[in-house]
Amino acid sequence: MADKKPFESQDVLVVAKDDAIRRALTRVFTNCGATVYCERDGHEALKQQRKLRCRVIVFCNDIQRGGAQWFAHQLRVKNIADSDVLWYIGDKPITYMDGYTSRPFKPVVLVKAIAYNLAVVDDLKKAE
Amino acid sequence: MGNYQLDRKKRVLIYDQSERLKNTLGEALVSQGFSNIKYVHRVNDLLELWNLEPTSWIFSYLDDEDEFTGGHILRMCLELEYSSRPLASFFFDESQNSYVPFMMSLGMFSSHESVHSVNHITEGLEFLIQQLETHCDDTLVSAFWYKRHLIAVENYDELIVTAESLIAQFPNNPTYYVMLAEGYFLAGRKDEGSFALHKASGHGAESLDYFAEIVNTHMGRELSAQDRKLPINSCVVIDSDLASQNQIRPLLEALGVQTIQFFQNQDEALQYLLKNIDTQLILTEWKQPHIVGSCIIQRIRAAGLHATPVLIVSALVKGEDDVLLEEFGVSDVIAKPIDDRTALVAILNAVIQERFPSEFTTILRKFRLMVRGQKLREAEQLADVLQQLPECTDELKLGVLVEIKYLSGHTEEAYQLAKQAESQGGNTLYVCHLLGKICLDLHNYKEALGYLAKAKARSPLSVERLCLMAKIFDSMNQSDGAQTCLRAAKAIDGNSVLVKEASIELVKEGMNPETVESLTEDTRGSESLISYWNNKAIQAVRRKKYPEAIATYKKALSALPKGMSESRSYLRYNLALAYSRTKKLKRARVYLETLICEQESPVLDKAMALHKKIVAHITEKTPFVLNDTFHKTNDESDNSSQVDYDGIVPADSSQGNSCLNRIYFYHGALPSNYNNLLSSIPVLKKTDVVA
Numbered sequence: 001m002a003d004k005k006p007f008e009s010q011d012v013l014v015v016a017k018d019d020a021i022r023r024a025l026t027r028v029f030t031n032c033g034a035t036v037y038c039e040r041d042g043h044e045a046l047k048q049q050r051k052l053r054c055r056v057i058v059f060c061n062d063i064q065r066g067g068a069q070w071f072a073h074q075l076r077v078k079n080i081a082d083s084d085v086l087w088y089i090g091d092k093p094i095t096y097m098d099g100y101t102s103r104p105f106k107p108v109v110l111v112k113a114i115a116y117n118l119a120v121v122d123d124l125k126k127a128e
Numbered sequence: 129m130g131n132y133q134l135d136r137k138k139r140v141l142i143y144d145q146s147e148r149l150k151n152t153l154g155e156a157l158v159s160q161g162f163s164n165i166k167y168v169h170r171v172n173d174l175l176e177l178w179n180l181e182p183t184s185w186i187f188s189y190l191d192d193e194d195e196f197t198g199g200h201i202l203r204m205c206l207e208l209e210y211s212s213r214p215l216a217s218f219f220f221d222e223s224q225n226s227y228v229p230f231m232m233s234l235g236m237f238s239s240h241e242s243v244h245s246v247n248h249i250t251e252g253l254e255f256l257i258q259q260l261e262t263h264c265d266d267t268l269v270s271a272f273w274y275k276r277h278l279i280a281v282e283n284y285d286e287l288i289v290t291a292e293s294l295i296a297q298f299p300n301n302p303t304y305y306v307m308l309a310e311g312y313f314l315a316g317r318k319d320e321g322s323f324a325l326h327k328a329s330g331h332g333a334e335s336l337d338y339f340a341e342i343v344n345t346h347m348g349r350e351l352s353a354q355d356r357k358l359p360i361n362s363c364v365v366i367d368s369d370l371a372s373q374n375q376i377r378p379l380l381e382a383l384g385v386q387t388i389q390f391f392q393n394q395d396e397a398l399q400y401l402l403k404n405i406d407t408q409l410i411l412t413e414w415k416q417p418h419i420v421g422s423c424i425i426q427r428i429r430a431a432g433l434h435a436t437p438v439l440i441v442s443a444l445v446k447g448e449d450d451v452l453l454e455e456f457g458v459s460d461v462i463a464k465p466i467d468d469r470t471a472l473v474a475i476l477n478a479v480i481q482e483r484f485p486s487e488f489t490t491i492l493r494k495f496r497l498m499v500r501g502q503k504l505r506e507a508e509q510l511a512d513v514l515q516q517l518p519e520c521t522d523e524l525k526l527g528v529l530v531e532i533k534y535l536s537g538h539t540e541e542a543y544q545l546a547k548q549a550e551s552q553g554g555n556t557l558y559v560c561h562l563l564g565k566i567c568l569d570l571h572n573y574k575e576a577l578g579y580l581a582k583a584k585a586r587s588p589l590s591v592e593r594l595c596l597m598a599k600i601f602d603s604m605n606q607s608d609g610a611q612t613c614l615r616a617a618k619a620i621d622g623n624s625v626l627v628k629e630a631s632i633e634l635v636k637e638g639m640n641p642e643t644v645e646s647l648t649e650d651t652r653g654s655e656s657l658i659s660y661w662n663n664k665a666i667q668a669v670r671r672k673k674y675p676e677a678i679a680t681y682k683k684a685l686s687a688l689p690k691g692m693s694e695s696r697s698y699l700r701y702n703l704a705l706a707y708s709r710t711k712k713l714k715r716a717r718v719y720l721e722t723l724i725c726e727q728e729s730p731v732l733d734k735a736m737a738l739h740k741k742i743v744a745h746i747t748e749k750t751p752f753v754l755n756d757t758f759h760k761t762n763d764e765s766d767n768s769s770q771v772d773y774d775g776i777v778p779a780d781s782s783q784g785n786s787c788l789n790r791i792y793f794y795h796g797a798l799p800s801n802y803n804n805l806l807s808s809i810p811v812l813k814k815t816d817v818v819a
Contacts (some may be wrong), residue, residue, distance in 0.1 A: 100727065
């Protein structure tokens with residue numbers, strides 16, 4: 001039997017303006033078993049997240065409308081459709097985001113970090 | 129102690145596989161008048177001889193790489209009655225020096241360098257025998273010898289710990305105060321050294337032939353009145369009244385307190401104390417604008433400051449507060465308006481008694497605080513001292529024993545003893561509270577409630593007790609009772625971490641959202657609650673209750689505000705470590721991977737080292753050992769004992785009946801192969817005939 005893929009049956013929302021980043025992340029997350037949705041700005045991404053309730057959101061630093069700080073604030077302070085993992089692609093940590101990966105990056109490095117954070121969230125939900 | 133008789137006619141055993149000691153040690157022993165000397169070089173011979181006739185002294189190498197080590201010999205010694213127990217001396221290579229403290233704590237008499245000559249050994253033996261015959265006290269001679277070793281290896285911190293342990297046991301013996309002073313001076317803590325010499329002088333140290341020389345060497349002058357001042361490094365004063373603060377300041381300055389922190393706001397004070405857990409003294413007003421003293425003192429203790437003396441400076445303490453003051457270990461009350469002289473005496477007495485407890489009430493208070501802080505080793509040491517004091521009544525002795533049994537996890541036995549204590553008239557606040565906790569652990573909820581209610585009637589303002597009762601009502605599905613107790617606790621101190629924790633635990637699935645909101649409104653992301661849980665989990669790790677620790681770390685992590693933070697990294701590392709200790713290595717690895725992926729993790733080095741070990745174990749099946757100092761829970765600042773004494777020291781052996789055994793406990797970590805010393809004693813395989 002084939003090994004279970006790390007994002008099997010998970011929804012991932014990728015928020016990036018750069019087509020190359022969106023394509024690369026879509027390919028790598030799809031290969032890991034996820035269903036990937038893409039948005040090009042923070043406001044649209046928030047609308048989409050309200051509908052989809054994705055467990056993972058990857059937010060890129062090239063977004064100008066509805067930037068990273070605003071987006072994280074909406075999700076995690078205003079508690080609008082929060083995700084389990086909110087990850088940033090950029091060069092510095094963003095308050096309320098679970099982690100960040102500096103550019104340029106290898107997609108596999110990003111996916112690995114997110115997968116482990118997701119596993120931690122799952123473990124915390126399990127009773128001892 | 130003080131009655132050791134060395135018998136030169138009794139047999140001396142030399143267990144030496146390489147037979148190197150025959151020509152050196154053997155000759156030295158003969159020159160000292162020992163005639164019955166047996167040499168053995170095989171374990172079986174040793175085990176055979178051991179049972180044949182009593183041994184007065186056994187010499188051996190540590191043999192830490194072998195199946196049968198020096199540790200096993202010490203265990204065999206401890207299993208004998210005191211009257212027939214031999215002295216045990218070992219030869220150590222330089223590389224084995226780290227084992228010496230641990231072996232000392234197991235009752236080793238003396239340690240010697242393994243590179244030696246006849247003259248060298250004869251000199252050492254002569255000294256030991258002369259000291260033994262002069263003082264008739266193996267503890268004293270062993271301590272003296274150990275001091276020489278610690279000074280030679282420049283381990284001054286361990287020297288201070290040893291001396292402090294000995295002073296707790298023998299508060300009137302000046303030798304140990306001098307030993308402490310030497311430790312302080314060598315560690316560069318001159319003020320504390322001078323004070324220790326002053327204390328030694330107060331106990332008649334002038335009669336020791338080396339006292340004057342030590343004073344002269346380390347101080348370069350005679351003792352003077354200024355050495356009577358006990359150095360206090362840090363003090364926190366919580367008082368909203370600036371006039372009072374201004375009155376206290378010169379008093380503390382006169383005492384030489386180096387850092388004095390004044391707080392008008394108790395929350396800021398508690399935040400400071402959480403970050404400065406080594407604060408040496410706390411002075412607080414009993415009634416503040418937004419909080420009463422009963423809450424402050426409970427919050428200080430809940431924050432984990434169990435060893436810090438607390439003095440109340442207030443005119444508002446009433447007679448009915450006394451029970452609570454005693455329950456939470458308040459050292460003294462200084463009445464306002466402050467009389468400088470009385471205040472100075474009270475402060476000095478509190479700090480001195482904290483460092484060198486000699487009065488019965490102080491030792492008892494310290495014991496109860498150690499029990500509250502779940503510090504088993506320290507509590508056991510104090511319990512042993514208490515058992516020997518004439519002021520300690522039989523009921524109290526039984527109560528102390530119950531506390532120790534419960535703390536060491538013997539719940540059933542603790543229950544039986546506690547019932548016995550209760551029936552013998554020890555129906556006190558402490559026995560009732562303890563019986564409540566024991567019954568809760570045994571799931572006798574109704575009985576637990578009964579005892580806690582009795583304790584509550586005696587001391588109604590304990591938030592901890594009310595929260596405990598709320599949890600019991602909740603376990604019995606009596607939500608009204610639970611809510612009533614929680615409301616009562618909230619009325620006393622709504623911001624207490626214990627109330628916040630109880631509130632969260634009362635939340636159930638299917639509960640009315642408004643009730644859930646009212647229960648959890650103050651708890652989300654509460655720093656104090658997360659810090660409390662972290663401390664609680666660390667305590668559970670120390671008691672080896674790993675599932676409890678894991679569950680507590682998880683609670684803390686789940687309550688953290690979302691996003692990256694140092695707290696999250698520390699908690700994740702601690703949780704990974706707790707998982708590793710329960711051999712759930714795959715889960716531990718997941719947490720460590722998240723830390724390694726973080727770009728600025730404060731625990732990156734530790735996480736990587738632990739991760740490497742786990743991966744090596746999973747992929748290459750290398751043994752997974754977690755006992756070096758590196759893998760220590762973060763924030764575990766008080767050097768909790770890393771060495772597992774369980775099963776090595778017979779429970780019924782009393783303090784000091786074998787050199788330093790049960791007086792001094794080694795608190796550090798040992799090299800990874802120390803486990804070898806702790807394995808069970810090999811069984812005699814065949815009966816060889818010994819010539």
